[in-house]
Amino acid sequence: MRWVHTAGRGLLVLAVILSGYVASGARADEAALTGRGPLTLATAGDLTGYLGPLLEGWNRTHPGERVTLVELPDSADETRAQMATDLKDGDRNRFDVLNIDVNWTSEFAAAGWVRALPPDRFPLDAFLPPVVDTATYDGRLYAVPYVTNAGLLLYRKDVLDAEGVPPPRTWAELERAARTVAPKYGLDGYAGQFLPYEGLTVNVAEAVYSAGGSILGGEGTRVTVNSAAAREGIAFLARGVREGWIPKESLTYKEEESKEAFRNGRLLFLRNWPYAYVAASEASSPVAGKIGAVPLPGPDGPGTSVLGGSNLAVSAHARHPDxxxxxxxxxxxxxxxxxxxxxxxxxxxxxxxxxxxxLIRDFPYLPTLRASVLAAAPRPKSPRYDQVSLVVQAVVDDAMTGHESPSSAVRRLARELAAVSAR
Known part of the structure; x- marks a missing residue:
């Protein structure tokens, strides 16, 4: 995802989307949000324990519409599987409101598991414009953005300052510092989330997008990955492992493992979500006060992050939709x-x-995060997103472990994604 969006362009896109909704009028399923009463909210595990108190505030002021929180596993894959199983049960499903990963919106909407929503019920114009796109499918609103996220490049500010090196804006600058500066301080160079799971799909998409490419188009109906940009992005990751400035250990990293490696002072650079910056800034962290954050680099300048976060959707069989x-x-x-x-x-x-x-005083990365979100793009939209992600993980893992060249990996991606799209 090369970041070409600007705030103004994002607002224009949002205005076009919303004007389309207004022009078409509220459809029957969008208008049928009637009925009040108790609710069940399903979410992945609440690791910080913040959501319960928020819902207590609602329950105090809405005694006739009390919410019961159901926490599913911490693993996104397990949460999705449990939600899907429940939603397939139709009228017997337990969940009314679902806190879903942004990349599940298309799948859940295409399957008929969640309701189309009337845009005028929600404060969409107050949101960061790109996040609204993650809540739409086939031109309609099927969820409402709740939290967002964008990948950032965390770095050891104390080390770069000592060397007189600015934080990298390009891949070449990142590579050079990872190869030459990191070893002088006993550090590994650069890591992301490179275990074959959803995190690898995110890192791959960011590399491809930053080089100006894409993976799918047309709501998942077209495969667009067979490009020079995709080869460049995957080659960047594979080269790092081959040359050693991406440590082989990082091929086992998910978010938590990579966060701990950076927090414990073992990495010069880390791609992760902002929560890793917060963790590394805690008083107990060995690198507290020694870190910085910038947008992800790309081939020729700032790159493109994938949008993370979650959306709130209403089950197609919710008991009290209003x-x-x-x-x-x-x-x-x-x-x-x-x-x-x-x-x-x-x-x-x-x-x-x-x-x-x-808020900026307490969370100094917010301006960088805002710029990153405004320039970010969603993961490939597809009603078969889980299969798309599995293909990306498997193929790029082979490229990063040296079992397949980047060029061969891109051709294989195109073939296997075309097979998924044709099902």
Missing amino acids: SAARLITYLTSEPVQRQVLTQGALPPVRSALYEDPD
Whole structure:
């Protein structure tokens, strides 16, 4: 994802999307959000424990619409599997509102598991523009952005300052520092999330997008990965492992393992989500006060991050759809979104919070994160996203471990993704 969006362009895109909704009028399934009563909210494990108190605030003021929180496993793959199993049960499903990973929206919408929503029920114009696109499928709104995320490049500021080296803006600058500066300080050069799981798909998409390429187009109906840009992005990752400035150990890293490697002072550079910056800044961290964060680099300048985060969707079989919509409005309100950041350390979707001086003082990465989100792009949209991701993981793992050349890997990706799209 080469970041070509600007804030103005993002607002224009959002305006076009919303005008399309208005022009078409509310469709029957979008307007049928009637009925109030108790709700169940399903989410992946709440690692920071912030969500329970937020829902207690709702329950105090909405006693007839009390929410029961159901926490599913921490693993995204396991959470998705449990949600899918429940949603397939139709009228017997347990969940009314679902906190879903942004890349599940298309799959859940195409399967008919979640409702199309009327855009005018929600404060979409107050959100960072790119996050709204993650909640749409086939031109309709099927979820509401709740938290967002973008990958950042974390770096050892003390080490780069000692060497008189600025934080990298390009891949060449990153490689040079990872090869020459890191060993002088007993550090590994660069790591991301390179175990074959969803995190590898994210890192690959960022590399391909940063080089100006793409993986899928047309809501997953076209395979676009067979390009020079994709070869360049995958070659960047494979070359790093081959030359050693990406440590082989990082081929076993997920978010937590890579965060700990950086937090414990073993890496010069790390691609991760902002929560890793917060963890490395804690008083107990050996690198507290010694780190910085910049946008991900690309071949010729700042690269492109994949949008992370989660969206709130209403089950197609929700018992009380109006209450579900009202809960979503509450969870995306300004006061609650502020708490999402301050209590949960999760990036909010409301644009104004990124310009709040008090929040910037406590979370100094916010301006960098805002720029990254505004320039970010979603993962490939597809109703078969789980299969798309598995193909990307398997093929690129072979390239990074030296079992396949980047050129061969791109050709294989094109073939296997075409087979997925044809199913």
